[in-house]
Amino acid sequence: MPAKDYKNTSVINNRALIEGHVREILRLVGEDIDREGLLETPARVTRMYEEIFAGYEADYKDILGVTFDEKHEELVIIKDIVYYSQCEHHMAPFFGKIHIGYVPSGKIAGLSKFARLVDAVTRKLQVQERITSDLANILEEELTPHGCMVVVEGEHLCMCSRGVKKTGSQTVTSAVRGTFRTNAALRSEFLSLLKH
Structure with missing residues (x-):
């Protein structure tokens, strides 16, 4: 199986996957993922990742x-x-x-x-x-x-x-x-x- 080309991936292209993984992490640390304060957390974390990991999409040239x-x-x-x-x-x-x-x-x-x-x-x-x-x-x-x-x-x-x-x-x-x-x-x- 060829190695994944991480330079051609982005948070934007993987929003749903990232949200699902964030939800699972919240569940695994013992949180109630259905409580009001956490309902939108996976989406908020994903939007934050779009910003803080924007460097993966940058072209120095x-x-x-x-x-x-x-x-x-x-x-x-x-x-x-x-x-x-x-x-x-x-x-x-x-x-x-x-x-x-x-x-x-x-x-x-x-x-x-x-x-x-x-x-x-x-x-x-x-x-x-x-x-x-x-x-x-x-x-x-x-x-x-x-x-x-x-x-x-x-x-x-x-x-x-x-x-x-x-x-x-x-x-x-x-x-x-x-x-x-x-x-x-x-x-x-x-x-x-x-x-x-």
């Missing part, structure tokens, strides 16, 4: 497909992009801010494209480390900058509300590409400007 020729070859920073994602280990939310810096090589993207790219990468089952490297790799491939750096800050509810229950703990990850790897002054400039 389409998001960054429109670029502008610009001779600016100095550091550009887009910081404090808020994101929400779901931990692939527990399906619990994690969220925080993403900071992107890049040095264009004659091609720039509209600023809103970076926020859209963050949504596309984060709105799926993820781990923070992959989000960080995926964003850097996509920027490097699509914009071909001299270099880029991505810093992701996250608070993970799988760590705050269960298990060790360490509320307020932050995870910080980074990825560097191109000139950011070799130029310590550029990395320092990027990190220092994040504090302003």
Whole structure:
């Protein structure tokens, strides 16, 4: 039997199946699935999944497909992009801010494209480390900058509300590409400007 092609599936195409599974989960945890407060829960959860898992339908090339020729070859920073994602280990939310810096090589993207790219990468089952490297790799491939750096800050509810229950703990990850790897002054400039 061939492996399922998950890239060609979506919540929208599977609404009835997902609603049925949510209903069964509610029953299995001991809920009365016929009580008033839960009657519409499977449909609400499915609609929520359409939103929080929208990244499976995203096309990175389409998001960054429109670029502008610009001779600016100095550091550009887009910081404090808020994101929400779901931990692939527990399906619990994690969220925080993403900071992107890049040095264009004659091609720039509209600023809103970076926020859209963050949504596309984060709105799926993820781990923070992959989000960080995926964003850097996509920027490097699509914009071909001299270099880029991505810093992701996250608070993970799988760590705050269960298990060790360490509320307020932050995870910080980074990825560097191109000139950011070799130029310590550029990395320092990027990190220092994040504090302003």
